[in-house]
């Protein structure tokens with residue numbers, strides 16, 4: 001009996017190998033890489049990735065080790081092959097070559113595949129990481145079939161030369177309206193890194209919740225972090241949690257951009273510290289843990305808020321304690337943020353008079369500068385005098401973006417009508433909003449940052465970011481459903497030059513990514529525009 005099972009296994013194994021090696025594979029230029037690389041040329045032949053393939057790192061080991069480890073674990077999860085490393089260049093190896101003198105730009109890479117080797121060359125580790133991302137998408141999607149080390153995977157020979165169009169390729173997660181755990185954020189980082197996204201903007205505070213520990217103002221999290229939209233749950237990151245996210249993101253070549261929204265969208269702070277409150281009215285809602293008689297009284301804490309209205313709260317811009325508060329917050333977060341940006345929000349401050357709003361934003365900008373960061377803010381911040389190093393995030397009003405440009409600032413492109421991942425795909429989408437638009441996959445794909453306004457030119461644009469607001473989004477599966485496949489479309493807009501992009505090609509390539517998401521258990525929207 002045992003013998004029989006063994007021989008059946010061997011036959012099956014043989015069939016598997018046979019089908020692997022006889023399988024016709026597409027030339028490299030017909031592969032399904034997203035974002036589409038800048039240049040792909042075909043060469044006859046193919047590389048066979050198998051259990052004897054080695055990973056060879058050439059260059060500064062300290063900088064290479066992380067990428068080599070990432071390659072090893074990625075190959076394992078795609079193919080069940082447990083590749084070992086080798087010191088010397090040799091045949092049947094994936095070679096990671098870090099070469100600062102290669103003349104390649106910061107995030108650029110070259111990926112060459114022939115019968116003997118796969119070679120990824122870059123001048124910086126980020127470029128190697130992106131080469132690995134492209135390589136992963138070339139490994140056929142039938143890994144683990146035989147769950148054995150004898151599997152062999154063909155990769156078409158050729159050469160990819162690639163670099164990003166925009167330096168900032170971002171995704172934003174609102175963890176304030178609904179809170180998401182460190183594990184959820186790490187899981188998302190894994191997914192977005194595959195599309196060469198390099199910034200993760202965390203919307204860490206809003207009316208409904210304060211999500212990051214501030215040691216000098218502890219009630220922000222114990223009170224302000226205690227709830228969320230709908231009233232259940234809530235939560236916050238300790239500074240240690242935040243550092244863990246920053247480190248994990250960094251290992252995936254992603255820069256964390258922390259946002260503390262101010263002076264509006266601040267009810268969670270006003271509910272924690274009454275002295276920040278100028279005396280405002282919070283919209284009607286259900287049962288509240290605090291005495292409503294305090295409402296609207298200058299200097300008294302407001303009740304916590306679990307609804308979804310926007311634009312009703314403001315910090316007291318005329319009190320010195322407010323500036324002590326924002327300085328403490330900006331300092332503590334900047335100290336644990338290695339990235340260059342601090343996002344001050346600045347949107348929808350409907351109850352802050354414009355003559356109070358402008359000096360507030362200018363002071364916040366000065367404090368951000370004092371702690372060594374550059375200011376990012378939603379497009380309304382362009383009403384204030386911006387530093388040339390500041391960046392306005394264009395989400396709503398082109399005139400604000402243009403005002404920022406006229407002041408010498410750059411813009412980050414996130415038009416709600418194209419890039420908001422909380423917008424429904426169509427009228428039947430069970431979660432999400434419609435206030436900006438319905439955004440089907442082709443709508444998310446068919447636009448270009450330079451085509452929005454004549455006055456917003458290529459040189460004014462830092463990059464592109466797709467935000468996910470979470471008023472209606474409560475679980476990891478719901479995040480995934482709104483993010484995929486649209487983030488892949490936005491990622492291609494941010495990475496691939498405009499003249500190389502086209503919907504027909506994208507809509508075919510994305511189908512392969514659907515198979516990958518399915519295999520990994522990632523939830524996604526099966527757009528009817530794609531032949532999945």
Ligand code: TNX
Pocket residue numbers: 310347348378395420422433469470471
């Ligand atoms: C507008 S976008 C907002 C957010 C909401 C979002 C919902 C922006 C800067 N402000 O506060 O969550 O709409 O789509």
